[in-house]
Amino acid sequence: MTMGGKEAIAWVDVIGQDAATGDLAAAYDAVKGKDGTVENLYLAMSQTPAAIRAADAHYLAVLHNPDNPLEPWLAELVATYVAVLCGSTYAAANHGDNVRHHHPDGEAAARLVAALGDDSWDGPATAAGTRAALVYTRKLTCEPGAMCKADIEALRQAGFGDKAISYIAQIAASFAYWARITNGLGIQLGDTIGLAMSPAKGTEVGGATDVSE
Template identity: 35%
Template sequence: MPYIEVIHPDEAEGRLRRIYDRVTGPGGQVDNVLQIHSLRPHTLEGHMALYKSVLHHPRNDLPKWFLEAIGVLVSLLNDCSYCARHHAAGMKRQMSGDTEKYEGCLEQLHRDHPGEPFSDAEQAALEYARKLTIAPGFVVVADLTPMREAGYGDGEIFEVNQVAAYFAYANRTVTGLGVHTEGEALGLFPPDGEEWRHG
């Protein structure tokens, strides 16, 4: 049960109804993390714009499954089971049925320092995301060096930063307001482009 009032899709009117129509997934599902914004619909629009930009934008260079993996790691570090479960399912869908790799990656995300099957560059990115999550005031330029040495350019580094930062926001929204996964299909996400509808 959320800690604040929520306007559910069947009760929504006006602007909120229009936004819900944009994000509704299969079976009429509007994820609880989105419904928690119902008292201030403009914040739902902001949330979706940020979410789409960092995780589901065609101009991002890093693979979507790996962006989801960063989200899972950050969510685990922040004790946000809602986001960890949703985005682990999303990571699995993005991996197109490679169950062995998915299971190996998920197992590694539960460790202090994830290793293989993540590549050296991915491991460096996960270490950066980890430090940014648990000690944000102590990140220094040297923390970016392993990613650069592994072949990431500043654009890819920025993508890692933005995903970790987005999940810090989303995790605190979820855990701070009692959002839960009860009754939700997990791992739904919108396509690339302007579409918000989850599928």
């Protein structure tokens, strides 16, 4: 599928910025970057303009929120793992880069991100808190109907407080949404997503963990 000789942004019809009016134009204006452009991710959602701002706000609230008690690298690791599990290659690559950017040990972060692909992280070599977060993320992503109170208790035993647990759940659930939107609509993503999205809108990425790694 092509548009004007170029590969289409998605498998559905996309209304560009220059053609947007009313609620869609307002939504584009709310999510555009400093350079005035809207990411392909949101352009591809042009048929549902009411969802654009809500989706963007939720993304920022759970992943790029100073109130998030998780270390930024761990929050990004959860997001990356969901992307891997859902087969969202682009999101996995971009958020994997974010893990390496935030982690104090780049080489260790690279090994951890690489291990997400074959679940080789799931062993005693992985820090207890990290392993518990990933175990929970995997189950919530792949077996949501099997979740039980014991899954929360396992996170508490690993050192997570309930606020941190709530953020893990929100990040995992929201990235399952994003993976399904990008895969389901065949969205061709641009060059800036993940870490690049936050500075473009002037939001801060930060927070401290309540887990001893």
